[in-house]
Amino acid sequence: MARLFSIYGRRDVHLFTLGVVTSILSRFAGLVPPLVLGVAIDATFGNGAAYRLPLVPTAWLPTEPVAQLWLSVGLIVGAFLLSVVFGWTQGVSLSLFSNRVQHRVRSDTYRAMQSLDMAFFDDKQTGQLLAVLGDDVRNLKSFLNGTVSGALQLVVTVVGIAALLFYLNWQLALVTLVAVPLLATFTVWFTRTVRPLYRALRASIGDLTGRIEANVGGMEVIKTANTGDYETDRVEDASWESYLRTWAVVKLEYLYQPGMDLLAGVSFAATFALGGYWLVVGAPPGFSGDLLVGEFVTFLFMSQRFVDPLAGMGRIVNSYENARASGERIFALQDQPARIADREDAVALDAVRGEVEYDDVTFGYGDEPVLRNVSFSVDPGRTVAFVGPTGAGKSTAAKLLLRLYDVDEGAVRVDGHDVRDVTLDSLRDAIGYVSQDTFLFDGTVRENLLYGRFDATEAEMIAAAEAAEADAFVRSLPDGYDTRIGERGVKLSGGQRQRLSLARAMLRDPAILVLDEATSAVDTETEAYIQRALTDLTADRTTVVIAHRLSTVRSADLIVVLDGGRIVERGTHDELVAAGGLYATLWAIQAGESDRDALAMLDDAGQ
Numbered sequence: 146m147a148r149l150f151s152i153y154g155r156r157d158v159h160l161f162t163l164g165v166v167t168s169i170l171s172r173f174a175g176l177v178p179p180l181v182l183g184v185a186i187d188a189t190f191g192n193g194a195a196y197r198l199p200l201v202p203t204a205w206l207p208t209e210p211v212a213q214l215w216l217s218v219g220l221i222v223g224a225f226l227l228s229v230v231f232g233w234t235q236g237v238s239l240s241l242f243s244n245r246v247q248h249r250v251r252s253d254t255y256r257a258m259q260s261l262d263m264a265f266f267d268d269k270q271t272g273q274l275l276a277v278l279g280d281d282v283r284n285l286k287s288f289l290n291g292t293v294s295g296a297l298q299l300v301v302t303v304v305g306i307a308a309l310l311f312y313l314n315w316q317l318a319l320v321t322l323v324a325v326p327l328l329a330t331f332t333v334w335f336t337r338t339v340r341p342l343y344r345a346l347r348a349s350i351g352d353l354t355g356r357i358e359a360n361v362g363g364m365e366v367i368k369t370a371n372t373g374d375y376e377t378d379r380v381e382d383a384s385w386e387s388y389l390r391t392w393a394v395v396k397l398e399y400l401y402q403p404g405m406d407l408l409a410g411v412s413f414a415a416t417f418a419l420g421g422y423w424l425v426v427g428a429p430p431g432f433s434g435d436l437l438v439g440e441f442v443t444f445l446f447m448s449q450r451f452v453d454p455l456a457g458m459g460r461i462v463n464s465y466e467n468a469r470a471s472g473e474r475i476f477a478l479q480d481q482p483a484r485i486a487d488r489e490d491a492v493a494l495d496a497v498r499g500e501v502e503y504d505d506v507t508f509g510y511g512d513e514p515v516l517r518n519v520s521f522s523v524d525p526g527r528t529v530a531f532v533g534p535t536g537a538g539k540s541t542a543a544k545l546l547l548r549l550y551d552v553d554e555g556a557v558r559v560d561g562h563d564v565r566d567v568t569l570d571s572l573r574d575a576i577g578y579v580s581q582d583t584f585l586f587d588g589t590v591r592e593n594l595l596y597g598r599f600d601a602t603e604a605e606m607i608a609a610a611e612a613a614e615a616d617a618f619v620r621s622l623p624d625g626y627d628t629r630i631g632e633r634g635v636k637l638s639g640g641q642r643q644r645l646s647l648a649r650a651m652l653r654d655p656a657i658l659v660l661d662e663a664t665s666a667v668d669t670e671t672e673a674y675i676q677r678a679l680t681d682l683t684a685d686r687t688t689v690v691i692a693h694r695l696s697t698v699r700s701a702d703l704i705v706v707l708d709g710g711r712i713v714e715r716g717t718h719d720e721l722v723a724a725g726g727l728y729a730t731l732w733a734i735q736a737g738e739s740d741r742d743a744l745a746m747l748d749d750a751g752q
């Protein structure tokens with residue numbers, strides 16, 4: 146919390162101070178009317194007592210009843226007005242303060258998260274990160290907005306009222322104030338008991354939301370697997386669980402609130418009984434001195450004013466604990482070290498020629514290596530293809546070039562520079578990447594194409610789309626380049642998505658192009674078109690192709706065959722077919738010549 150204030154609150158500390166001060170003043174102003182009412186009853190309306198106000202010299206106060214009346218009216222109206230003005234100022238300044246802090250915390254946390262490694266995102270669930278940037282940041286805001294001022298108001302109200310009651314009649318004050326520790330103890334008990342129930346409630350709501358989120362995402366699978374009833378039951382179970390948890394909390398709340406009212410009522414009744422007796426009969430046993438009617442009225446008003454702030458104590462404690470836990474999660478995310486970041490002496494890759502070299506690279510996502518001792522090099526403008534069975538490590542090898550992960554041993558070099566020695570911006574600017582799962586943003590075709598090259602001209606965009614064989618189908622969409630394509634591009638076919646993401650990569654005109662299964666989701670005819678396009682597109686740039694369909698990599702300058710993370714063969718298509726190894730087997734199967742022998746060869750190779 147201290148960190149929150151010192152980093153994010155400092156710039157608007159004036160707003161915070163203003164909010165806190167006015168919140169206290171508005172509480173004080175709220176105490177004036179009952180006090181003045183009591184004084185007026187005793188001095189002006191009957192008893193003839195002296196018109197006295199705390200902290201004001203008696204000599205300044207009028208002795209004439211009419212003057213006293215107008216003074217009382219003036220004070221009451223003034224106090225109401227001040228209370229409104231202070232209350233308004235408090236609301237506006239604390240709202241401004243907390244919303245500004247929220248904005249800064251959110252932006253900073255997102256920035257920190259954005260710079261984290263892919264390995265971090267591999268381990269995290271999306272929901273968890275959304276919760277940090279959403280709920281946790283909001284928790285902090287509501288703590289700063291309501292809770293801080295609420296806590297101060299509570300203290301001010303209780304201390305202020307207690308002081309006033311003692312000033313008026315310390316003996317009766319003791320009776321009235323007995324309720325305060327009782328109310329406070331009851332509140333602490335409630336807060337402690339309800340806390341684990343709340344936690345369970347939040348967890349059950351999290352489960353329910355997670356379940357619905359997952360189901361919406363997997364709607365197609367649910368429908369095609371015909372598991373609609375099963376999923377409906379599961380949602381129903383999660384919903385019922387959340388109902389039970391909610392009910393556990395609500396039950397306790399319905400014990401607490403009447404309990405507080407009852408305690409306050411007992412205190413009120415005790416004050417009323419004792420004070421009434423005092424007025425009618427005289428000082429009760431153990432009490433001495435006088436009590437005036439007006440004082441008594443003030444007492445009764447004030448004793449009612451303890452209840453609300455004390456009842457709010459539970460919320461204050463809860464909100465504080467929530468905010469503290471949220472603060473811890475936010476700062477844990479902010480403090481997460483980004484291992485893949487620019488070195489201090491990182492240089493920018495300039496005028497990239499496109500020479501790529503893997504030098505004895507070993508890498509694993511966990512302890513087990515996924516790539517072992519991988520070495521090869523590609524001259525500028527040439528094409529290298531990674532092929533091999535599924536899970537062999539082809540995509541992983543490509544990701545190391547973009548430095549989405551860092552190698553464990555060895556080095557990946559571009560133009561002779563270790564990718565760890567150059568700035569990430571310049572490295573990734575030099576490489577166009579079309580991944581296995583093409584991701585498109587919800588937006589128009591145009592927005593998606595210009596992503597990463599926001600300054601491209603219309604002509605450049607269309608040229609890229611044409612090169613990727615996408616222009617024709619885009620023009621046939623209802624709004625052409627301005628057609629919205631839905632979340633993740635759901636309104637397009639797989640092949641269309643792939644061509645758009647190819648066009649997007651082309652628009653950046655990178656020196657190196659990485660195509661991960663770039664033609665996997667298209668029909669044979671489209672593939673032929675894309676192949677034609679690729680022949681032009683890859684002509685003068687280094688290209689790394691990963692493909693299952695070997696026909697697409699036939700013309701590569703170098704084919705690297707990976708199996709189990711190792712390079713088992715390398716060469717051109719013709720060389721590898723002639724060599725009769727794993728590649729030749731895969732080729733035989735794909736070329737439609739598969740027979741028992743080919744599959745048996747694959748079995749022998751351990752696949």
Ligand SMILES: Nc1ncnc2c1ncn2[C@@H]1O[C@H](COP(=O)(O)OP(=O)(O)OP(=O)(O)O)[C@@H](O)[C@H]1O
Pocket residue numbers: 267510511515533534535536537538539540541542581
């Ligand atoms: N983010 C990740 N975290 C942990 N392990 C991973 C991750 N990505 C891939 N792997 C593992 O690394 C191995 C190689 O995966 P990779 O995606 O590189 O294979 P691939 O040859 O491209 O496979 P495919 O042809 O099926 O796409 C696999 O065993 C996979 O389970």
